[in-house]
Amino acid sequence: MSDQALIPGWEVVIGLEVHAELATVTKMFSSALNRFGGEPNTNIDPVSLGLPGSLPVLNEKAVELAIRVGLALDCVIQPSVFSRKNYFYPDMPKDFQISQYDLPINGIGSLELPDGRRIGIERAHLEEDTGKSTHVGGGGRIHEAGHSLIDYNRSGVPLIEIVSAPDMRGAEDARAYVSELRSILVAIGASDGKMEEGSMRVDCNVSVRRQGTTELGTRCEVKNINSLRSMGRAIEYEARRQVDLLESGERVQQQTRHWNEDDGRTHKLRSKEEAYDYRYFPEPDLVPVEPSEEWIAEIRAALPMLPRERRRRLADAAGVEPSDTALTVQRGMDDLAVDAIAAGADAERVLVHVENNLADGAGELTAAPFAALVAMETGGDLTATQAKTVLADLVASGGDPAAHAAAHGFEAMDTSELEALVDRIIAQHPDDWDGFVGGDDKERRKKAGFFVGQVMKATRGQADGRIVNELLAQRADGQGA
Amino acid sequence: MSARSTADAVRAGERSARSVVEEHLAAIDAREDEIHAFNLVMADEALTQADDVDRRIAEGEDPGPLAGVPVALKDNLCTRGIDTTCGSRILEGWRPPYDATAVERLVAAGAVVIGKTNCDEFAMGSSTENSAFGPTRNPLDTSRVPGGSSGGSAAAVAAGFAPLALGSDTGGSIRQPAALCGTVGVKPTYGRVSRYGLVAFGSSLDQVGPFAASVEDAALLLEAIGGHDPRDSTSIPEASPDLLGVLGQGVEGLRIGIISELMGGPDQAASVEGIAEDVRARVEQAAEALAAAGATVEHASVPSTIYGLSAYYLIAPAEASSNLARFDGVRFGLRVDADTAPEMNTATRTAGFGDEVKRRIMLGTYALSAGYYDAYYGRSQKVRTLIQRDFSRAYESFDLLLSPTAPTTAFPLGDKTDDPMLMYLADVCTIPSNLAGHPAMSVPFGTGDDGLPVGVQVLAPALAEATMFRAAAVLEGTAP
Numbered sequence: 001m002s003d004q005a006l007i008p009g010w011e012v013v014i015g016l017e018v019h020a021e022l023a024t025v026t027k028m029f030s031s032a033l034n035r036f037g038g039e040p041n042t043n044i045d046p047v048s049l050g051l052p053g054s055l056p057v058l059n060e061k062a063v064e065l066a067i068r069v070g071l072a073l074d075c076v077i078q079p080s081v082f083s084r085k086n087y088f089y090p091d092m093p094k095d096f097q098i099s100q101y102d103l104p105i106n107g108i109g110s111l112e113l114p115d116g117r118r119i120g121i122e123r124a125h126l127e128e129d130t131g132k133s134t135h136v137g138g139g140g141r142i143h144e145a146g147h148s149l150i151d152y153n154r155s156g157v158p159l160i161e162i163v164s165a166p167d168m169r170g171a172e173d174a175r176a177y178v179s180e181l182r183s184i185l186v187a188i189g190a191s192d193g194k195m196e197e198g199s200m201r202v203d204c205n206v207s208v209r210r211q212g213t214t215e216l217g218t219r220c221e222v223k224n225i226n227s228l229r230s231m232g233r234a235i236e237y238e239a240r241r242q243v244d245l246l247e248s249g250e251r252v253q254q255q256t257r258h259w260n261e262d263d264g265r266t267h268k269l270r271s272k273e274e275a276y277d278y279r280y281f282p283e284p285d286l287v288p289v290e291p292s293e294e295w296i297a298e299i300r301a302a303l304p305m306l307p308r309e310r311r312r313r314l315a316d317a318a319g320v321e322p323s324d325t326a327l328t329v330q331r332g333m334d335d336l337a338v339d340a341i342a343a344g345a346d347a348e349r350v351l352v353h354v355e356n357n358l359a360d361g362a363g364e365l366t367a368a369p370f371a372a373l374v375a376m377e378t379g380g381d382l383t384a385t386q387a388k389t390v391l392a393d394l395v396a397s398g399g400d401p402a403a404h405a406a407a408h409g410f411e412a413m414d415t416s417e418l419e420a421l422v423d424r425i426i427a428q429h430p431d432d433w434d435g436f437v438g439g440d441d442k443e444r445r446k447k448a449g450f451f452v453g454q455v456m457k458a459t460r461g462q463a464d465g466r467i468v469n470e471l472l473a474q475r476a477d478g479q480g481a
Numbered sequence: 482m483s484a485r486s487t488a489d490a491v492r493a494g495e496r497s498a499r500s501v502v503e504e505h506l507a508a509i510d511a512r513e514d515e516i517h518a519f520n521l522v523m524a525d526e527a528l529t530q531a532d533d534v535d536r537r538i539a540e541g542e543d544p545g546p547l548a549g550v551p552v553a554l555k556d557n558l559c560t561r562g563i564d565t566t567c568g569s570r571i572l573e574g575w576r577p578p579y580d581a582t583a584v585e586r587l588v589a590a591g592a593v594v595i596g597k598t599n600c601d602e603f604a605m606g607s608s609t610e611n612s613a614f615g616p617t618r619n620p621l622d623t624s625r626v627p628g629g630s631s632g633g634s635a636a637a638v639a640a641g642f643a644p645l646a647l648g649s650d651t652g653g654s655i656r657q658p659a660a661l662c663g664t665v666g667v668k669p670t671y672g673r674v675s676r677y678g679l680v681a682f683g684s685s686l687d688q689v690g691p692f693a694a695s696v697e698d699a700a701l702l703l704e705a706i707g708g709h710d711p712r713d714s715t716s717i718p719e720a721s722p723d724l725l726g727v728l729g730q731g732v733e734g735l736r737i738g739i740i741s742e743l744m745g746g747p748d749q750a751a752s753v754e755g756i757a758e759d760v761r762a763r764v765e766q767a768a769e770a771l772a773a774a775g776a777t778v779e780h781a782s783v784p785s786t787i788y789g790l791s792a793y794y795l796i797a798p799a800e801a802s803s804n805l806a807r808f809d810g811v812r813f814g815l816r817v818d819a820d821t822a823p824e825m826n827t828a829t830r831t832a833g834f835g836d837e838v839k840r841r842i843m844l845g846t847y848a849l850s851a852g853y854y855d856a857y858y859g860r861s862q863k864v865r866t867l868i869q870r871d872f873s874r875a876y877e878s879f880d881l882l883l884s885p886t887a888p889t890t891a892f893p894l895g896d897k898t899d900d901p902m903l904m905y906l907a908d909v910c911t912i913p914s915n916l917a918g919h920p921a922m923s924v925p926f927g928t929g930d931d932g933l934p935v936g937v938q939v940l941a942p943a944l945a946e947a948t949m950f951r952a953a954a955v956l957e958g959t960a961p
Contacts, residue, residue: 051579
């Protein structure tokens with residue numbers, strides 16, 4: 001993550017606006033269902049269609065979820081006001097969006113990345129989603145389309161818009177931020193965080209500046225990003241485009257740009273001069289939201305453990321750095337790991353298994369047999385390769401690791417047998433042995449790998465690599481002395 | 482026959498709801514062509530509703546305090562399956578899939594909806610001449626306007642087409658036509674009556690309220706439609722006030738102030754202009770009547786009310802510019818097709834909206850625009866706060882305030898249609914109550930020099946409708 005100077009001499013500055021649909025049962029301002037998919041225009045009512053005479057009534061659950069997000073991001077939770085953001089668009093039924101403007105529910109906060117760095121959060125406010133247009137003909141763009149179909153199922157779905165500070169310095173940072181944010185939203189039950197279903201959407205503000213300077217460059221906002229992968233590509237493309245402009249003596253113009261997945265470029269949507277004047281003003285149909293201290297405390301008390309706390313908990317249990325536990329927490333296997341370690345399993349082996357051998361899930365595996373398996377492995381009863389096989393059995397069907405090992409015919413190899421084999425192989429490869437004994441560290445590691453490989457080959461993987469390494473070291477010491 | 486005695490007779494089985502409705506349909510038949518109070522007379526539906534009331538009574542049920550009483554609804558109140566036009570072409574043919582809360586409550590109280598009344602387009606106007614379906618005429622003199630924007634409702638009650646009607650009041654649209662047609666008209670406290678199903682004009686100002694031929698009937702109607710509604714977030718969480726029970730309590734001991742700034746005249750330096758001499762004289766006479774009934778009556782000052790009109794004509798259009806954005810041809814009402822969506826929006830709105838609506842949308846859009854917001858919308862909100870503060874101060878010394886409802890009696894059709902500013906001045910006395918969110922009502926009190934009715938406005942602090950109705954009842958009883 002540190003080496004992001006993709007364009008020598010330049011620094012990329014990124015701020016993100018993430019929209020996440022809140023996981024409520026009903027919509028933000030009415031009792032129509034908040035549900036993804038379904039026949040078009042079935043989860044609707046007068047409010048989500050913006051029919052004349054209809055009025056919004058705030059969904060308390062949406063406010064609660066927004067407060068959860070605010071607490072998880074260490075934001076200031078404050079009295080807030082809804083405003084109208086006015087612009088015409090066919091999939092926006094009232095031709096204004098109810099949003100929060102100068103008084104958002106969540107003010108300044110921050111998000112801690114797995115590596116410990118903090119990305120500033122400027123605000124996280126509530127707003128309603130629009131409907132969804134499908135432009136038929138003309139390549140799917142509204143101006144060339146023959147006609148458009150509109151589905152209002154999404155209209156009025158509650159959103160939280162989380163606006164970061166321009167604290168990220170490259171695509172890697174942005175990816176780390178978005179995946180951490182998604183983990184948090186999922187962990188606290190605020191959103192399902194599915195980018196592919198559009199329940200989480202990211203707009204990127206990208207600017208560049210000469211390395212060593214501190215003034216922010218002119219930014220462009222890139223929209224239409226549908227995955228973490230395309231976000232990375234879009235940022236890299238956009239940064240390159242801006243650097244090319246500046247290096248050829250031109251200026252970057254403040255624009256909103258559209259990421260096109262197919263050609264891998266961003267395209268101008270509108271310039272600053274063409275930007276909408278949204279004519280924000282306080283929404284007169286709603287009253288200010290003033291959550292009481294008691295309510296906020298209640299929500300805080302009910303918050304589950306956040307990813308960063310889970311990383312720290314596992315790191316403390318395993319005696320490693322929090323960043324080393326990121327993958328385990330992301331896979332949701334930190335409870336399993338913490339429990340296995342508490343049951344006496346070697347922490348390092350536990351993390352290695354979770355990261356390397358449990359990518360497809362833990363299945364039937366529970367902490368006690370996991371710990372027993374790791375104990376067999378560290379006790380020399382199973383080699384690493386055998387342990388991996390037994391682990392797969394435990395994932396598939398649970399049960400007792402010793403029974404699985406016996407079923408496979410795995411037995412610990414007699415040490416004297418192994419010693420004889422090692423000596424024989426040393427004798428067969430005198431040049432390599434000289435390299436092991438007399439070589440530098442790099443050479444020694446390389447040759448160790450060679451000898452362990454030979455032993456494994458001869459024993460069809462039954463030997464314990466750790467013991468082979470010890471035997472090699474003993475014999476080298478004997479010779480050197 | 483009053484609404485209350487009609488309902489009592491129907492509930493007692495002394496007369497059928499059908500006969501009541503038939504009698505009013507006959508009155509409509511006789512004069513509607515000349516007056517044009519209605520955009521839609523719902524004869525068949527009304528008779529069906531009346532038969533339902535009669536059937537329930539025959540079965541021993543009590544249909545409620547408005548049993549069998551015909552009510553006319555301003556055509557900006559949503560009625561399920563029934564055209565709701567707001568006096569605009571742009572909504573022609575639209576039928577709401579739901580009833581406004583006020584309408585639901587009327588029907589639940591046994592009332593019979595007899596028709597949808599004409600109004601200025603989207604309630605923007607003071608004469609009902611801005612209706613896309615032609616003007617309504619004042620039943621007392623058909624060369625004159627009935628006032629507006631709820632002119633159809635006022636005319637319907639004044640002509641005996643219905644004993645009761647509902648209107649909406651954003652800057653005076655119930656009280657001013659009530660005054661010009663000689664009926665009682667009430668704007669309740671903001672939040673007293675649900676706005677759910679009222680097509681919005683200025684959301685922070687709009688309020689649904691009653692028209693009736695008497696103070697008692699207005700109380701009966703307000704009791705029926707008032708009270709908390711969870712579908713309107715600005716609805717006050719309180720039960721509907723008891724008004725009928727206080728009507729006879731008089732004004733003994735009440736402190737009543739005449740608002741100097743709304744009286745005009747040569748001796749009133751800091752006052753609005755244009756208050757006619759005959760109107761002022763009636764208000765002074767009304768004050769004397771209240772004093773004679775035991776109230777303490779003095780002059781009161783609410784200085785910032787003179788800026789009310791200016792602030793109102795920024796705030797209301799600003800909200801309207803946003804509220805009326807949804808009439809875009811996409812989902813309901815008129816659509817004028819064009820090559821692109823934005824062109825379709827423009828073509829639809831150009832064809833569907835009348836001049837006054839367009840004028841206010843432009844005014845409001847301008848007032849909210851970047852760079853102008855602070856100078857216009859922002860400043861008008863400050864004036865609004867000042868007006869609220871000045872009223873609060875005045876209510877430290879007074880229980881109620883008094884003023885003219887409208888500067889003049891009913892004016893001739895066409896008199897002010899070429900001069901929007903002149904038309905706007907018709908609401909100069911009524912607007913401050915909307916800006917403050919306070920209740921106010923107009924009570925007929927004699928006539929002007931032309932023999933047409935004058936309305937006296939009784940203003941009260943928030944939620945003090947009961948006190949306001951006590952004074953109104955005294956004025957009604959002592960009116961010349």
